[in-house]
Amino acid sequence: MHHRYMSLALELARKGAPDAYPNPLVGAVLVLQGEVIGTGYHARYGGPHAEIAAIEDAHQRGYRDLSQATLYVTLEPCCHYGKTPPCTERIIKERIGQVVIGTEDPCPLVCGKGIKALREAHIPLQVGVMKDQCRRLNPFFFTYHEKGRPYGLLKMACSLDGKIGWPSEDRDPPRAIPPNNQNGTHHDKGEPQSFSVIVPSRQTGSRWISGETSHHDVHRLRAHYQAILCGIGTVLADDPLLTTRLYPGKNPLRVIVDSQLRIPLTSRIVQSATQVPTIVATCASPEDPKAKALQERGIRVLSLPPMAKPQPDPEYVPEPHPATPGNSHGFPKQSKNPRTSPERVDLRELALHLGKEGITSLLIEGGSRIAASALAAGIVDRVRLYVAPFCIADPAAPSLPHPERGVPPEGNPPFPIPCLTNKAVPFYAKSPLSALLSRLTNITLSPCGEDIIIEGDPCSPVSSRK
Ligand code: AOF
Numbered sequence: 001m002h003h004r005y006m007s008l009a010l011e012l013a014r015k016g017a018p019d020a021y022p023n024p025l026v027g028a029v030l031v032l033q034g035e036v037i038g039t040g041y042h043a044r045y046g047g048p049h050a051e052i053a054a055i056e057d058a059h060q061r062g063y064r065d066l067s068q069a070t071l072y073v074t075l076e077p078c079c080h081y082g083k084t085p086p087c088t089e090r091i092i093k094e095r096i097g098q099v100v101i102g103t104e105d106p107c108p109l110v111c112g113k114g115i116k117a118l119r120e121a122h123i124p125l126q127v128g129v130m131k132d133q134c135r136r137l138n139p140f141f142f143t144y145h146e147k148g149r150p151y152g153l154l155k156m157a158c159s160l161d162g163k164i165g166w167p168s169e170d171r172d173p174p175r176a177i178p179p180n181n182q183n184g185t186h187h188d189k190g191e192p193q194s195f196s197v198i199v200p201s202r203q204t205g206s207r208w209i210s211g212e213t214s215h216h217d218v219h220r221l222r223a224h225y226q227a228i229l230c231g232i233g234t235v236l237a238d239d240p241l242l243t244t245r246l247y248p249g250k251n252p253l254r255v256i257v258d259s260q261l262r263i264p265l266t267s268r269i270v271q272s273a274t275q276v277p278t279i280v281a282t283c284a285s286p287e288d289p290k291a292k293a294l295q296e297r298g299i300r301v302l303s304l305p306p307m308a309k310p311q312p313d314p315e316y317v318p319e320p321h322p323a324t325p326g327n328s329h330g331f332p333k334q335s336k337n338p339r340t341s342p343e344r345v346d347l348r349e350l351a352l353h354l355g356k357e358g359i360t361s362l363l364i365e366g367g368s369r370i371a372a373s374a375l376a377a378g379i380v381d382r383v384r385l386y387v388a389p390f391c392i393a394d395p396a397a398p399s400l401p402h403p404e405r406g407v408p409p410e411g412n413p414p415f416p417i418p419c420l421t422n423k424a425v426p427f428y429a430k431s432p433l434s435a436l437l438s439r440l441t442n443i444t445l446s447p448c449g450e451d452i453i454i455e456g457d458p459c460s461p462v463s464s465r466k
């Protein structure tokens with residue numbers, strides 16, 4: 001019985017996204033003698049809380065006496081004055097008969113104190129009904145309060161063979177057209193396609209790997225996130241805007257990781273910084289003339305200490321990857337020769353800093369390097385891949401990052417993964433996509449136009465780091 005009403009409260013809560021953010025999504029249901037007499041959810045940041053909305057709804061429907069009613073609420077009622085008065089006071093004032101709570105509120109202002117206040121008012125309570133679902137409803141809110149950093153979603157688009165772009169000399173290739181459909185009609189309207197190696201055609205299309213539907217979906221996703229992180233490599237290569245212009249929603253704070261302040265003053269990011277809040281995170285000094293020039297254009301320059309470097313090793317020689325004996329083109333470790341690699345922004349410090357500024361959700365977009373660094377820094381809670389239905393099949397094209405070994409250098413063959421038979425390892429089994437997928441858990445698949453969205457949580461040890 002409890003499950004039925006708590007499920008309804010969960011369903012209601014979801015309607016609050018994205019306008020309730022960065023507050024949690026919360027739903028509430030009032031039940032009297034088996035009948036739902038009031039429902040509510042936290043619909044917008046700064047607006048009434050779910051419990052209050054449900055109480056008002058019951059009153060409007062003519063139910064004034066709630067002393068026999070049970071309130072189901074997905075999150076512990078608050079007991080503090082924030083943008084609204086404490087829900088506990090209202091629950092006590094209304095003399096609500098019983099309260100069933102999904103999960104405790106991790107916010108230090110509440111955190112058990114709401115439950116205590118209701119107990120002290122002698123209101124019968126049940127806590128922890130559908131606790132897991134109620135926690136999973138708010139990954140941003142719980143990650144932020146429990147880890148002190150935003151929830152990180154790493155989003156990338158790739159081809160079936162794990163390529164995230166075309167070789168650098170071919171920056172503007174068209175979207176792929178299968179070889180049996182070279183007359184330019186779109187492949188999702190034609191015959192079922194065989195998944196042999198499909199060579200991108202140069203006749204029509206755009207430079208996007210993912211399709212139009214995925215492109216829209218990314219803009220929708222951006223509207224749900226408070227901040228978006230991107231590396232300078234992507235800014236230099238694509239000159240992106242990183243806004244939600246294809247979806248009605250708030251633009252996230254843009255955070256560009258640019259350790260050496262290479263961002264061009266003519267880039268679209270800099271040009272639009274007076275309209276869209278933007279941070280450039282760097283190892284350069286705030287006194288650097290380039291930092292000053294950026295600040296004059298509306299950018300916040302955040303100078304962070306560089307990532308601690310491993311001690312320089314005078315005997316350093318690049319190691320071939322153990323899986324490719326004798327192959328001097330194996331993956332290098334993520335940091336190259338420590339004597340020559342430039343200072344890099346510590347993404348973990350950056351995430352903690354964003355947490356201190358109240359950022360609860362971070363969409364990580366960008367190239368293989370930023371993705372590999374984010375995974376290694378333990379700031380990725382979920383990976384979301386838009387997988388396009390073709391292969392790029394060009395060894396010189398950049399690939400997805402290896403979850404542990406960093407970025408495969410362009411031009412090198414894909415790494416082999418262990419194979420149970422002695423047969424030749426099929427092309428896909430060698431793909432960086434399979435390598436990344438093998439390090440994800442809780443995988444979900446969903447169609448997105450002609451692409452497939454694959455999501456998963458990075459396995460420990462990467463995700464277990466706080
Ligand atoms: C509830 N019900 O529907 C929500 C709660 O600034 P305020 O007043 O909106 O308070 C925000 C805090 O209240 C938020 O950090 C979280 O701890 C709690 N959210 N509590 O009882 C609700 N949205």
Ligand code: ZN
Pocket residue numbers: 049050077078079085086087088
């Ligand atoms: Zn409240």
